[in-house]
Amino acid sequence: MNALITISVLAVLVLYLGLYKANKALLPVTLLGLAVALFFTINHWNVFTGPTFNDMMSYDNFAVAFSGITITSTMLILLLSKGYFEKISDHVAEYYSIILFSLAGILVMVSYHNMTMLFIGIEIMSVSLYILAGIRKQDFASNEAALKYFLMGAFSTGFLLFGVALIYGAAHSFDLEAIKMHLETNLQTGQAISPLFYTGVVLMAVGMAFKVGAAPFHFWTPDVYEGSPSLITAFMSTVVKTAGFAAFLRLFATCFYPLHDFWMPVILVITIITLFAGNITALYQNNFKRMLAWSSISHAGYMLFAIVSLGSEASYGVFVYAIAYSAASIIAFAGLVLMQANTGSDSFDSFNGLGRKNPFLAFTLTVAMLSLAGIPLTAGFIGKFIMFSNALSSMHTWLVVLAVINAVISIFYYFRVIVAMYFKDAERAELEIPLNFKVVLAISVVATILIGIWPAFLPNVI
Amino acid sequence: MNLLSVLVFSPLVAGLIVLVLPASLQSRYKYVALAATILQVLLSVLVWVRFNPSLGGVNNEHTLQFAEKLSWIQLNVGGDSRLQIDYFLAIDGLSMPFLLLTSLVMFVAVLSSWEITTNLKGYFALFMLLDTAVMGVFTAMDFFLFYLFYELMLLPIYFLIGMWGGVKREYAAIKFFLYTLFGSVFMLLIMVGLYFSVQDPLTGDHTFNMVHMMNPANYVDGSLFAKFSGQLLLGIPARSLAFIVLFVAFAIKVPIVPLHTWLPDAHVEAPTPVSIVLAGILLKVGGYGVIRICYSIFPEAALGYAWWIGLIGVVSIIYGALNALAQRDLKRLVAYSSVSHMGFVLLGIASVTAEGISGAMMQMISHGFLSVMLFFLVGVIYTRVHDREIANFRGLSQLMPQYTFFIMVAFFASLGLPGFSAFIAEAFSLTGAFKSAGVNGLIPRWMALGGSVGILLSAAYLLWTLQRMFFGQLRLSGGEPWRLLLTDVTIREKIALVPLAAMALLLGILPGVVFTQINTSVLDLVKLVNP
Numbered sequence: 001m002n003a004l005i006t007i008s009v010l011a012v013l014v015l016y017l018g019l020y021k022a023n024k025a026l027l028p029v030t031l032l033g034l035a036v037a038l039f040f041t042i043n044h045w046n047v048f049t050g051p052t053f054n055d056m057m058s059y060d061n062f063a064v065a066f067s068g069i070t071i072t073s074t075m076l077i078l079l080l081s082k083g084y085f086e087k088i089s090d091h092v093a094e095y096y097s098i099i100l101f102s103l104a105g106i107l108v109m110v111s112y113h114n115m116t117m118l119f120i121g122i123e124i125m126s127v128s129l130y131i132l133a134g135i136r137k138q139d140f141a142s143n144e145a146a147l148k149y150f151l152m153g154a155f156s157t158g159f160l161l162f163g164v165a166l167i168y169g170a171a172h173s174f175d176l177e178a179i180k181m182h183l184e185t186n187l188q189t190g191q192a193i194s195p196l197f198y199t200g201v202v203l204m205a206v207g208m209a210f211k212v213g214a215a216p217f218h219f220w221t222p223d224v225y226e227g228s229p230s231l232i233t234a235f236m237s238t239v240v241k242t243a244g245f246a247a248f249l250r251l252f253a254t255c256f257y258p259l260h261d262f263w264m265p266v267i268l269v270i271t272i273i274t275l276f277a278g279n280i281t282a283l284y285q286n287n288f289k290r291m292l293a294w295s296s297i298s299h300a301g302y303m304l305f306a307i308v309s310l311g312s313e314a315s316y317g318v319f320v321y322a323i324a325y326s327a328a329s330i331i332a333f334a335g336l337v338l339m340q341a342n343t344g345s346d347s348f349d350s351f352n353g354l355g356r357k358n359p360f361l362a363f364t365l366t367v368a369m370l371s372l373a374g375i376p377l378t379a380g381f382i383g384k385f386i387m388f389s390n391a392l393s394s395m396h397t398w399l400v401v402l403a404v405i406n407a408v409i410s411i412f413y414y415f416r417v418i419v420a421m422y423f424k425d426a427e428r429a430e431l432e433i434p435l436n437f438k439v440v441l442a443i444s445v446v447a448t449i450l451i452g453i454w455p456a457f458l459p460n461v462i
Numbered sequence: 463m464n465l466l467s468v469l470v471f472s473p474l475v476a477g478l479i480v481l482v483l484p485a486s487l488q489s490r491y492k493y494v495a496l497a498a499t500i501l502q503v504l505l506s507v508l509v510w511v512r513f514n515p516s517l518g519g520v521n522n523e524h525t526l527q528f529a530e531k532l533s534w535i536q537l538n539v540g541g542d543s544r545l546q547i548d549y550f551l552a553i554d555g556l557s558m559p560f561l562l563l564t565s566l567v568m569f570v571a572v573l574s575s576w577e578i579t580t581n582l583k584g585y586f587a588l589f590m591l592l593d594t595a596v597m598g599v600f601t602a603m604d605f606f607l608f609y610l611f612y613e614l615m616l617l618p619i620y621f622l623i624g625m626w627g628g629v630k631r632e633y634a635a636i637k638f639f640l641y642t643l644f645g646s647v648f649m650l651l652i653m654v655g656l657y658f659s660v661q662d663p664l665t666g667d668h669t670f671n672m673v674h675m676m677n678p679a680n681y682v683d684g685s686l687f688a689k690f691s692g693q694l695l696l697g698i699p700a701r702s703l704a705f706i707v708l709f710v711a712f713a714i715k716v717p718i719v720p721l722h723t724w725l726p727d728a729h730v731e732a733p734t735p736v737s738i739v740l741a742g743i744l745l746k747v748g749g750y751g752v753i754r755i756c757y758s759i760f761p762e763a764a765l766g767y768a769w770w771i772g773l774i775g776v777v778s779i780i781y782g783a784l785n786a787l788a789q790r791d792l793k794r795l796v797a798y799s800s801v802s803h804m805g806f807v808l809l810g811i812a813s814v815t816a817e818g819i820s821g822a823m824m825q826m827i828s829h830g831f832l833s834v835m836l837f838f839l840v841g842v843i844y845t846r847v848h849d850r851e852i853a854n855f856r857g858l859s860q861l862m863p864q865y866t867f868f869i870m871v872a873f874f875a876s877l878g879l880p881g882f883s884a885f886i887a888e889a890f891s892l893t894g895a896f897k898s899a900g901v902n903g904l905i906p907r908w909m910a911l912g913g914s915v916g917i918l919l920s921a922a923y924l925l926w927t928l929q930r931m932f933f934g935q936l937r938l939s940g941g942e943p944w945r946l947l948l949t950d951v952t953i954r955e956k957i958a959l960v961p962l963a964a965m966a967l968l969l970g971i972l973p974g975v976v977f978t979q980i981n982t983s984v985l986d987l988v989k990l991v992n993p
Contacts, residue, residue, distance in 0.1 A: 356581075376613040389654045397695060404647045411640060423624045423632050456535055 001052065001059055002040035003067060004107045006033060011100035018093020027082055030096050034075045034103075041067045045461060051113040055175055063111035065319050065461045066246040070106050070239045073326045074099065076443065077234050080334055082436050084231055088136055095135060099235065102128035106243040110250070115164045115174040118247060122160065122211065125243065126153045129236060133228040145227025152210065152220040160207030166200030176255040183258040193259075201256055201263050205270075208251070212244035214270050214300045215277040222281075225293035230340060233289065234333035237296045238326040245303050245318055252307050253314060260310065267308050268399065274301035275406045282413045288339070288346045291413055292332055295372060298410060299325050302403065305387040309394035315462045317386040323458065324371060324379035324451060327444040331368035334437055334444075335361060342431045348416050352426035361433060362421045364441045369414040371448045374407050379451035464530035465512075466551040469505050469561065470597040473498050473568075477590030480583060491586045495572045498590060502565040502597075509553070510562055515979045518986035519554020521676035521758060526552035526603065534607075546667040550604040555983025556753055559823065559976055560600045560746060563830045566961065567742035568593050571735040573958040574838055577845045578626060578733065585626060589735070592618035596743050600750065605653050606670040608755075609646070615744065616642055619736065627731040634724075634731035641724040645711030652704045656759070659685035675759045676990065689762070705763035708756045709771070715748030718774045718808065719781045722801050729797040734841030737793070741800050741833035746826045749807045753819070753987065757811065761991040765904065768812045772895065772905035775808030779916035787923040792843070792850040795927060796836045799876065802916055803829045803884070809913050810891030812905050814992050818894020819984045820977055821887055827976060828883035828969060835872040835962040839865070842955060846947045847940055852927060857936035862950045866932050868959050873924040875966045878917050883969035888917060902992055 010033035017025055044064050051058040078099070085095045105124025112118045130153065134146025168174060170193065171182040186193050206217065213221040225233045256263060278298025285291040303321055306314040336346055338361065343350045355362040371380035384407065391400050433441075450457050476498030480491050509528065517525040529552035535545055553561065571589070578585050595618065598611030616639055624635035653670070659681050662669040674680045681688035686700050693700040714721045729737050757764045764771075782802030789795040803825065810822030842865060844850050859866040875882035878889075895910035938944040951959065969976060 370617070375617065376610045385650070385654075388651065389657070392651065392654050393658055400651055401648075401696075404651060407647055408640065408644055411643060412636075415636060415639075419624065419632055419636070422621065423635075454535070 001044065001057070003037040003044075003071070004104060006037040006040060007100055007104045007107065010034070010037070011097040011104065014093055014097040014100060018091070018097075023086075023092055026093055026096050027078065030078055030100065031075055033100075034071055034078070038068065038071045038075070041071060051177075055177070056114045056117050057108070057111050058113040059111050061462050062246070062250065062315055065315075066110040066242065066322070067107050068461075069242055069319070069322055069326060070103065070110070073239045073242070073330065074103050074235070076330050076440050077231060077238070077333075079436050079440050080234075080330075080337060081231050082434070084229075084337070085135075088229060095132070098128045098131055102132070102235075103239070106239060109243045110246040112247070112250070113176055115167070115176070115179075118251070119157075119161060119164060122157065122247070125240065126157065126211075129153075129232075129240065132232045132235070133224055135229055135232060139227075141227035142229065143227075145224045148220050148227075149224045152224075156207045156210030156217070158207075159203050159210065163200045163203030163205075163207060166196045166203065170194035170197035170200065176251075180255050180258065183256075187258055198259075198262060201259060202266065204251065205263060205266060208244065208248045209270055212241060212248060212300050212303075213297055214304060215274040215297065216270075218274065218277065218297050218300075221297055222290055222293040225296070226287075226290050230289065230333055230337045233293070234330060234337075237292065237333075238329045241296065241300065241303075242322040242326060245300075245306075245322065249307055249315060249318055253310050257310065264308060267304060268396070271301050271304040271308055271399065272402055274298065274304060275403060279406045279409045279413075283409065285413065286347055288332075288336055288348060288351070288417065291348075291416075292329070292336070295410065295413070296329070298406065299372070301406070302384060302387055305391050305399070305403070308399065309391045309396055313386060313390050317383070317390050319462060320379070320386055320451070320455070320458060321383035324383040324448065327447045328368040328371040328378075328380060331364050331441055331444045331448075332372070334441055335365045335368075338431050338433060338437060342429075348420050349424075349426075351417055351420040352424040353428050354420070354431075355422040356425070357428055357430045358433065360438070361431065361441070364445045365421065366418050367445050367448055369417050371452070373411050373414040377449070377452045379448045382451055382455045464528060464551065465505065465509060466528050466553065466601045467530055469502060469509070469565075470551065470594055470601060472501055472505070473590040473593035473597070477587045477594070480586045480590065483583075485583065488582045491582045492572065492575060495575070495586045495590060496569075499565065499569040499572050499593070502593070503562075503569055506561040506565040509558065510979070513553075513558050513979060515555065516982055517554070518982040519552070520556065520983055520986040521673060521990050522986070523552075523673045526554055526673070527558075528553055529603075534604075544667050546662065546665070546669050547606045548604045548669075548671060549607060550671060551598075551601040551607075552603045553601055555980035556823070556987065557600045557750065558979060559827050560743075560750060561597070563746070563827055564593075564596050564600065564743050566965070567738060567830060567834050568596075570834055570838060570958045570962065571738045571742075573954060574738060574841055575735045576954060577841070578735070581625065585622070588618040588621050592622070592739065596739075596747070599747055603672050604670050605656065605672050605675065605755075608672070609650060609653055612649075612747070612751075613643075613646060615747070616646075619740070619744070622736045623728060623732045626733045626736070629731070630727070631731045634727040638724045638728045641714050641721070645714040648707045649711040652707050655686050655700075655704065658682075659687040672755065672759070701760055702763045702766065705756055705760040705767065708760070709752060709767075712748045712751035712756065713774070713808075715751070716745055716778075716804050716808065717748070717801060718805075719778045719801065722778070722782070725801060726794050726797045729837075730791065730793055734837060734844065737837040737841070738834045741797075741837055742830045745800060745804055745833075746830055749804065749811070749822065749826050752808075752811060753822075757814075757991050758987065764991055765814065765902075768814065768904035769906075771808055772812035772909045775805045775810075775812060776909045776912040776916075778802065778805030778808065779913055780805075780919065783916050783919035783923065787919065787926075790852055792852050792927070792931070793837070793840045795852070795923065796833065796840060799836075799920060799923070800829070800833050802920060803833070803876070805916065806888050806891045806913060809895050809905075809909065813891075813894040813898035814904055814988060815894040815897050815901060816981075816984055816988050817890050817897060819987060820980065821890025821892070821894055823980055823984065824883065824969070824973065824976060825887035825891055828887045828966065831962045831965045831969075832872060832876050832884060835868070835959060835966070836876065838955075838958060838962075839869055839872060842951060843948070846949065847944050849940065851939075852930055854939035855931045856938070857932070857934045858948070859932040860936050861945065861948050864950045864956075868951065868963065869932065870928065871963050871966070873928055875963075875970070877921040877924045881967070881970045883966045883973070886970055886973040888913075 108121030136142035282294035371378035535547040595614035602608040786798035810818040
């Protein structure tokens with residue numbers, strides 16, 4: 001609650017700082033403000049009494065957990081951005097404040113209790129992202145990314161809104177609890193549920209699948225991820241994706257849960273297609289950034305596991321997975337930004353011989369790739385482990401078998417980076433790694449390994 | 463701190479020391495590693511001495527020795543389920559001999575690492591990490607912990623082959639990695655399934671404790687893997703499927719024909735020390751896993767598939783030997799001979815007789831020493847002239863008499879000459895296989911006969927190689943430069959070779975040294991599998 005206000009005020013404040021040309025103060029002020037927001041968020045843990053603001057929002061532990069992840073990831077990504085936006089344009093303050101506005105939308109998305117708030121949250125986030133994707137005005141790829149993202153995003157929001165409207169028609173309410181009550185009473189009394197409702201659920205599932213980049217609604221992802229500036233891509237593939245899943249999970253786990261038997265097969269099919277589409281296409285990429293984009297699609301597939309097999313551990317699974325995935329992705333994107341800044345290329349070959357020249361960066365990238373591939377003793381393994389055990393306990397054996405095959409496929413492309421860094425020699429200059437990058441890399445690596453070795457370090461906050 | 467924990471984590475500490483030492487001391491890294499392995503040998507000798515052979519262990523937690531059990535991961539994952547994963551190390555007769563084997567092999571491997579010249583810091587750090595992982599696999603009694611150590615073995619090997627290997631190292635490394643990983647990810651699924659089926663009788667939580675998994679009474683009624691629930695998984699009885707999946711996962715490591723193709727590639731591309739570890743220890747992890755996990759947790763499935771396992775064993779013995787006969791590269795020959803010799807392990811295990819399983823254990827230990835010796839000897843030639851085509855050498859006995867002596871010891875011991883460990887091991891495995899038809903009717907007699915043919919073939923390829931490379935007129939394809947390079951074995955090489963030869967001889971003459979230590983456990987295992 002306080003966190004949301006803090007971030008919104010912070011965004012305006014940052015704009016004013018820009019107006020008064022206090023460019024040096026932008027990053028420290030933003031980070032400080034986010035730290036305060038994080039403090040407010042954590043402070044809110046376990047004090048949930050019920051929905052607030054006329055039942056519009058509910059700051060329960062679920063919201064606290066996901067706000068925590070998204071704020072922390074944003075802080076890490078912004079820490080990487082020192083000197084990054086200056087190279088793109090003169091209007092630096094605007095970028096900070098747009099990212100902050102987007103984060104405000106995300107905070108609404110993870111804590112809504114009413115479908116209108118879900119819509120508003122998604123819109124605040126998306127509109128900011130359309131601008132961020134096109135932040136490099138002169139760059140054709142960036143323009144293409146922004147336009148594509150905008151068109152696709154508008155479509156998906158349309159689906160979502162249509163779904164909301166149909167559900168309102170059937171259940172006469174936007175409130176999650178009221179919709180759930182409507183379903184439960186109808187199911188108990190044997191009254192038929194209006195066909196409008198079923199259509200609405202499917203449309204909302206499609207809309208959410210668009211937002212999290214799940215196949216077959218994923219086609220915008222690679223182009224947008226590739227065209228946007230790398231740090232914005234990092235933000236989109238970690239923070240935005242986490243928020244999308246939190247919203248998705250909240251909707252289906254609390255509100256539509258009584259209709260589980262109806263929508264589960266739909267999500268199941270989406271999950272399987274997502275896994276294969278993401279992994280198999282990633283195999284054929286020659287460029288690190290595009291590989292990360294496709295791999296992020298496959299990770300969406302793993303996270304959908306939680307929604308397929310809704311159990312007591314579903315939220316916890318997404319929570320752990322999102323942390324593991326965000327930490328590893330931030331490392332990967334940090335490596336990408338460094339590589340692009342120094343060599344101007346991000347093909348796998350540009351990583352050749354990095355193991356010898358930059359042992360620390362190579363080591364952190366290796367840990368990140370291993371974590372993304374789900375190798376034990378990294379956070380990624382624990383995330384996959386919880387997801388798989390969840391799915392197995394709800395007897396989705398085939399799904400898990402397919403997922404495991406996909407996990408093996410993913411080894412191929414994640415290991416291409418490792419192979420390039422360590423097994424291939426090339427004459428290259430040492431990359432210069434600024435201090436802020438070192439800090440972010442170190443934090444993320446420590447988190448990845450710590451969660452891998454001792455998962456109890458992450459308490460079950462939800 | 464428990465002795466086993468020290469044994470497992472002392473190499474890791476050595477690895478960290480190597481990492482923090484400055485690069486100016488890089489010529490000293492190997493001594494750090496050497497010290498760690500010597501310490502490990504001493505510790506495992508201590509374990510050997512203090513081990514009480516009258517306690518069986520296997521499926522009885524109270525008779526496991528040197529046990530250390532700490533609660534490690536206790537996650538409250540919502541609802542009433544709690545993730546209970548213990549840090550549980552313990553040994554019994556089935557794992558104890560492997561500790562000494564591992565530490566000796568690691569010692570030899572470090573000695574042979576003198577040839578490594580590039581990026582020493584990374585090399586020794588990875589090597590020590592590998593050491594920790596292997597020790598962990600042999601001592602872990604919690605399935606989750608076992609799995610972690612099992613997977614942890616993969617990465618160091620992958621990097622060791624990929625960074626210090628031969629020309630096609632990238633291919634060999636990823637092939638090795640994917641083969642093993644493919645087996646083990648499915649093992650993960652079975653492990654999770656077992657977890658949901660088994661309850662700790664004391665706390666009532668689900669548990670990964672292997673000892674609890676071996677007791678049918680601990681299975682939740684009607685759960686997936688409960689013995690009499692008759693659940694089907696993908697159309698096959700769940701317990702049978704689980705057994706097959708686990709068996710395949712470990713059999714890839716053993717390796718069995720037709721899942722062995724990673725082995726020759728990995729060996730040929732790997733530097734000598736890595737070959738030594740691969741052949742000496744990692745193959746044994748496969749055999750150990752079959753005994754410890756497949757047979758102990760799914761005994762009735764094991765009995766049901768005994769015929770097939772015996773068949774796989776015989777096919778591996780003969781196919782491996784025939785392949786060895788056809789090789790032109792000395793290292794490939796030794797690699798295929800490993801496939802052949804590990805076949806005896808499966809044959810012995812499949813018989814589920816005390817003789818057969820003792821023979822299988824003995825074969826693993828004996829092959830551990832002998833294959834290490836063979837790979838070390840191949841490495842001796844290779845480091846000198848960077849070539850190991852059999853046809854390129856002739857009459858080496860005149861040039862390197864001491865080397866030829868060691869080669870003859872290793873070859874004759876490997877082909878099963880009485881007086882050496884392999885003879886005892888193969889004789890016991892075959893006795894078990896013969897006896898099985900009369901006692902429990904699990905495997906037919908012709909399989910034992912097939913195994914004996916394998917011994918004959920191994921004599922053929924080893925003696926033929928001896929003849930081609932070491933006897934006759936001295937003729938080297940590299941001419942005079944090679945003649946100067948091919949010096950006889952050095953002191954350091956002798957330090958590595960003598961203990962191996964001595965162990966092979968000792969175990970051949972006094973096999974009781976091992977048999978008395980493992981006997982109670984083997985009998986308990988036979989009783990568990992075939993009551």
